[in-house]
Amino acid sequence: MKKGIISEWVLQAVYPRRCPLCHDIVMPKGKLVCAACAGKVQPVGGPRCKKCSKPLDAEELEYCGDCSRQRHVFDEAAGIFPYDKIMKSSLMKCKYGGRREYLDYYGQMMVRYGRRYLQHWHPQALAPIPIHKSQERLRGFDQSACLAHAVGRAFGIPVYDHMLEKCKKTRPQKGLGMDQRKLNVRGAFSAGRDFQPLRSIVLVDDVYTTGSTADEAARCLKRAGCGDVYVLTLCVGKGF
Ligand SMILES: [Zn+2]
Ligand SMILES: [Zn+2]
Known part of the structure; x- marks a missing residue:
């Protein structure tokens, strides 16, 4: 468990989490999506x-x-x-x-x-x-x-x-017609x-x-x- 937390921490420091909606580094840290982006979808x-x-x-x-x-x-x-x-x-x-x-x-x-x-x-x-x-x-x-x-x-x-x-x-499938x-x-x-x-x-x-x-x-x-x-x-x- 501890090891998992440390590796997660290292990973976050090297590759900070990106926001799935604006693609910048997520603000505030620790969230999955920026607070400012959350309402976009x-x-x-x-x-x-x-x-x-x-x-x-x-x-x-x-x-x-x-x-x-x-x-x-x-x-x-x-x-x-x-x-x-x-x-x-x-x-x-x-x-x-x-x-x-x-x-x-x-x-x-x-x-x-x-x-x-x-x-x-x-x-x-x-x-x-x-x-x-x-x-x-x-x-x-x-x-x-x-x-x-x-x-x-x-x-x-x-x-x-x-x-x-x-x-x-x-x-x-993109670009194909229904049939x-x-x-x-x-x-x-x-x-x-x-x-x-x-x-x-x-x-x-x-x-x-x-x-x-x-x-x-x-x-x-x-x-x-x-x-x-x-x-x-x-x-x-x-x-x-
Ligand atoms: Zn964002
Ligand atoms: Zn339908």
């Missing part, structure tokens, strides 16, 4: 799609355009923050710029704002939507697994890291070595945009014998 408010939680333009709508056009395989999805300019650049720096410490802040936010969904869904376990092994090797971590563990620890829900495996290397996205992720997942046919499970990921990835992961779990599959993400995009 707010959870999605107002009317939201009942299926995927995307913000809606009008109160009287029940579903977003995307969910009224197609049937999703997952049962319900909830994203915490809007996938806006600030969160896009934050996640970009975390995933591709080595700012692994941002995950502590993301995890804290998912715990704070994800509570009501987890209480409602009451899952038996959490599972990250996995990235391909080669991607994880390159990055040194799997962000979805880190987020799932933060949430699991806070609520005492077990995390099955290998419920799913990413068995196919996919192109980035191309579906094709791109088709057959991307298989049941992993932790697989269990659970009654209720929550998949955890960093971003939800069209739901193609979430659908494919849910399809794999349901085919293998799982019941309800929910999706909890840090960010959720606007309509597609």
